Amino acid sequence: MKEFELINHYFKGRGITRRDVAIGIGDDCAVVEIPDNCQLAVTTDTLVEGVHFFPDIPPRALGHRVLAVNLSDLAAMGAEPTWVSIGLTLPNVDMAWLEQFTEGMHEIAEYYNVQLIGGDTTQGPLTITICAKGIIPKNKALTRSGANVGDWIYLTGPVGDAALAIESRKRGIALSAEQAKRVTEKLHYPKPHVAAGQVLRGLATACIDVSDGLLADLQHILNHSTVGADIDVATVPISDDLKSIEDQALIDMLSLSYGDDYQLLFTVSDSNRSAVEARLSQYGVEAKCIGQITNNIGNIELFKHGEKYVLPEQIGYEHFN
Amino acid sequence: MKEFELINHYFKGRGITRRDVAIGIGDDCAVVEIPDNCQLAVTTDTLVEGVHFFPDIPPRALGHRVLAVNLSDLAAMGAEPTWVSIGLTLPNVDMAWLEQFTEGMHEIAEYYNVQLIGGDTTQGPLTITICAKGIIPKNKALTRSGANVGDWIYLTGPVGDAALAIESRKRGIALSAEQAKRVTEKLHYPKPHVAAGQVLRGLATACIDVSDGLLADLQHILNHSTVGADIDVATVPISDDLKSIEDQALIDMLSLSYGDDYQLLFTVSDSNRSAVEARLSQYGVEAKCIGQITNNIGNIELFKHGEKYVLPEQIGYEHFN
Numbered sequence: 001m002k003e004f005e006l007i008n009h010y011f012k013g014r015g016i017t018r019r020d021v022a023i024g025i026g027d028d029c030a031v032v033e034i035p036d037n038c039q040l041a042v043t044t045d046t047l048v049e050g051v052h053f054f055p056d057i058p059p060r061a062l063g064h065r066v067l068a069v070n071l072s073d074l075a076a077m078g079a080e081p082t083w084v085s086i087g088l089t090l091p092n093v094d095m096a097w098l099e100q101f102t103e104g105m106h107e108i109a110e111y112y113n114v115q116l117i118g119g120d121t122t123q124g125p126l127t128i129t130i131c132a133k134g135i136i137p138k139n140k141a142l143t144r145s146g147a148n149v150g151d152w153i154y155l156t157g158p159v160g161d162a163a164l165a166i167e168s169r170k171r172g173i174a175l176s177a178e179q180a181k182r183v184t185e186k187l188h189y190p191k192p193h194v195a196a197g198q199v200l201r202g203l204a205t206a207c208i209d210v211s212d213g214l215l216a217d218l219q220h221i222l223n224h225s226t227v228g229a230d231i232d233v234a235t236v237p238i239s240d241d242l243k244s245i246e247d248q249a250l251i252d253m254l255s256l257s258y259g260d261d262y263q264l265l266f267t268v269s270d271s272n273r274s275a276v277e278a279r280l281s282q283y284g285v286e287a288k289c290i291g292q293i294t295n296n297i298g299n300i301e302l303f304k305h306g307e308k309y310v311l312p313e314q315i316g317y318e319h320f321n
Numbered sequence: 322m323k324e325f326e327l328i329n330h331y332f333k334g335r336g337i338t339r340r341d342v343a344i345g346i347g348d349d350c351a352v353v354e355i356p357d358n359c360q361l362a363v364t365t366d367t368l369v370e371g372v373h374f375f376p377d378i379p380p381r382a383l384g385h386r387v388l389a390v391n392l393s394d395l396a397a398m399g400a401e402p403t404w405v406s407i408g409l410t411l412p413n414v415d416m417a418w419l420e421q422f423t424e425g426m427h428e429i430a431e432y433y434n435v436q437l438i439g440g441d442t443t444q445g446p447l448t449i450t451i452c453a454k455g456i457i458p459k460n461k462a463l464t465r466s467g468a469n470v471g472d473w474i475y476l477t478g479p480v481g482d483a484a485l486a487i488e489s490r491k492r493g494i495a496l497s498a499e500q501a502k503r504v505t506e507k508l509h510y511p512k513p514h515v516a517a518g519q520v521l522r523g524l525a526t527a528c529i530d531v532s533d534g535l536l537a538d539l540q541h542i543l544n545h546s547t548v549g550a551d552i553d554v555a556t557v558p559i560s561d562d563l564k565s566i567e568d569q570a571l572i573d574m575l576s577l578s579y580g581d582d583y584q585l586l587f588t589v590s591d592s593n594r595s596a597v598e599a600r601l602s603q604y605g606v607e608a609k610c611i612g613q614i615t616n617n618i619g620n621i622e623l624f625k626h627g628e629k630y631v632l633p634e635q636i637g638y639e640h641f642n
Contacts, residue, residue: 022462026545027398027465027545028397028398028465028528029362029363029394029397029398029455030362030364031360031361031362031398031457031462032360032361033361034355039343039352039354039355040352040353040354040355040361041351041352042352042353042404042406042438042452042454043349043350043439044406044407044441046410046443046450048444048445048446049445050445051443073349073350077350077352079350083363085363085364085452086365087365087366087367087408088367089448117363118363118364120365120366120450122367122373123369124369124370124371125445125446125448127445127450129452131365131408131452133363134350141350143348144347
C-alpha cells in the first residue's frame with residue numbers, strides 16, 4: 001500500500017471538522033485560524049515502543065494515550081486544545097492495527113473537539129510523535145514560574161495507579177484480576193484535565209502536569225518559581241487499589257516518583273483557595289491540598305503525620321539515566 | 322545525562338529569539354503570537370535512519386536536512402516560517418553527534434529566522450519528527466487545487482542531483498570526486514525556496530514542493546485541480562553533473578521520479594507569466610517553464626523535442642511499496 005493511500009484511508013475524512021481549519025489534511029501544510037486576542041500554545045511528545053509503552057499495548061489504547069499525554073501538556077498551560085499533527089513511524093502496514101490505533105485517536109480527539117490536521121507516515125521502528133496545538137487568551141497561560149511563598153499546593157486527583165500497572169508487571173506485585181484491569185485501564189486511557197486547566201486560568205499561580213513524577217514535576221515549579229515546598233505525604237490522594245498493596249514504601253514510591261496519571265499539580269494563593277476548589281468541583285474534579293510553598297528555595301521537605309519523612313527511593317522518570 | 326539537562330544544553334538558549342515567542346522551551350507548552358490578519362500554516366515530516374538518510378550522514382547535514390524538508394512544505398504554501406518543534410529519538414547520548422546535529426539545525430533556523438520552541442527527546446532508534454509552523458496572510462495560501470487549463474508549469478531550479486547522490490552510491494554510477502561531493506552537498510543541505518514561495522502568493526495558481534518526485538508531485542496538482550498536463554522533458558532543468566552521466570534513461574528517471582531537491586513546482590496563468598519570472602529573478606531564482614496544464618484530466622503526457630515520450634520507469638518516492 002502506498003503511503004498516500006494509507007494516510008488518506010485512516011486519517012482523512014474521519015474525526016471532527018472544526019470551522020477554524022481552512023485547509024486540513026492533503027496539501028503541503030494545514031492552514032488554521034487563531035481567534036483574535038488569543039495566543040497559540042504548542043507541545044510535542046514522542047512515545048517509543050518498549051520505552052514508553054509495552055509492545056503488547058492494545059493499539060486503541062496507544063492511539064488514545066499518545067494524544068492524551070499531549071493534551072495534558074496543553075491542559076497544564078490552561079490552553080483549549082484545537083489541532084494535532086502526527087508523525088507516525090510503523091514497522092509495517094497492519095490494517096487491523098491501524099484501524100484500532102486511529103479509532104483510539106479519533107475517539108479522544110472527538111471528545112475534546114480536536115481536529116487532526118496533518119502528519120507524516122514513515123516506515124521504521126514504532127515511534128509516534130504528536131504536535132498538539134491549542135489556543136489561550138492573551139497572556140493568560142499558566143506557567144511553572146508563578147508560585148509564591150505561602151501558596152497551597154494541589155493535585156487534581158489520585159496518583160500512582162498507572163505506576164502500579166507498570167510495576168505490577170515488572171516486579172510481579174500481586175493484584176486481583178479486577179484491580180489489574182482497573183489500573184491498566186488508567187495507564188492505557190489517561191484522562192487529560194483539559195477542563196480543569198482552563199478553569200485554573202487566572203486562579204492558579206503555577207501549574208504543571210504530572211508526567212515525570214509528582215516530586216520531579218514539583219521540582220520544576222520550585223526551580224522556575226525560585227521557591228521551596230513542604231509536602232504532607234499522607235495527604236497525597238491515592239486509589240483504593242494502590243492502598244491495598246500494603247507495602248508503604250512502595251506505595252510512596254509509586255505515587256510520588258512516577259508520572260503517567262496526568263494529574264495537574266498547581267499552586268494557589270490562600271485567598272483563591274476556596275474559589276478554586278468550588279470551580280473545579282463543578283467540573284467533577286475534587287482537587288486535594290498536599291502541601292504549601294516555602295522559602296526553602298529549590299528544596300522539597302516531606303512530612304508524614306507531622307514528622308519529617310524520607311522517601312526510600314526518590315527518582316522521577318528520566319531517560320538516559 | 323538526564324533528559325532535561327540534555328534538552329537544555331543543546332537546544333535552550335541557542336539560536337534566534339523571535340519577539341513573537343511569549344514562552345519558549347522549558348514549560349509544558351510554548352506560547353506564541355500570530356499577527357492580526359494572518360493564518361497559521363502547519364506541517365510535519367519525519368526522517369528515519371536507513372529510510373530517509375544513510376546511517377553515515379554527517380549529523381550536521383541531518384540537522385540541516387530535517388528542518389529544510391519541513392521549511393520546504395511551508396514554502397510551497399507561501400508561508401513565512403516562524404517556529405519549529407522537534408521530536409528527537411536517539412539510540413544513546415553522543416555529545417559530539419548532538420553538538421553537530423543541533424549546530425546544523427540552528428544554522429538553517431537562524432538563516433530563515435525560525436525559532437525552536439520546544440520538543441521531546443526520547444531513547445530509541447534514530448527518528449526525527451519536526452513540526453514546523455509559519456504564518457500566512459489570510460486566505461493567501463498557495464494550494465494544489467488552483468491550476469487552470471492553459472496555465473504554464475514552472476520549476477524553481479534543477480532536479481535530480483540529490484537522486485544522483487543517492488543512486489551513485491546504490492548503483493555505483495561513476496562520478497568524479499568533485500561531482501560526488503557537489504551532489505552529496507545538495508542531498509545533505511537542500512535549500513528550501515522560502516522566499517520564492519512568498520513571492521508566488523497571489524501570482525501562482527497552484528504550488529507544491531518536489532519531495533516525492535517531479536511527476537508524482539505534479540500528479541497531486543492534477544488530482545487536486547482536476548486538470549491534466551503536458552511536460553516537455555527536454556526543458557526540465559538539470560545540472561551539468563547530472564548531464565555528464567550520459568545514460569539518458571537514467572537521467573530522466575533521476576530528474577523526473579525522485580524528490581529530495583526540494584524545488585517548487587508551480588502553475589501560473591499566461592498573463593502573470595512574465596511577472597513571476599521577473600519577481601523570482603530578483604530573488605536569484607531562475608524558474609524554468611517545463612510544460613502546460615491541459616484538460617486531459619488526471620493525465621501527464623510527456624514530450625521530448627516535439628515527440629511523445631515514454632519514461633522507462635515512472636515511480637515517485639513511496640513508502641511501503
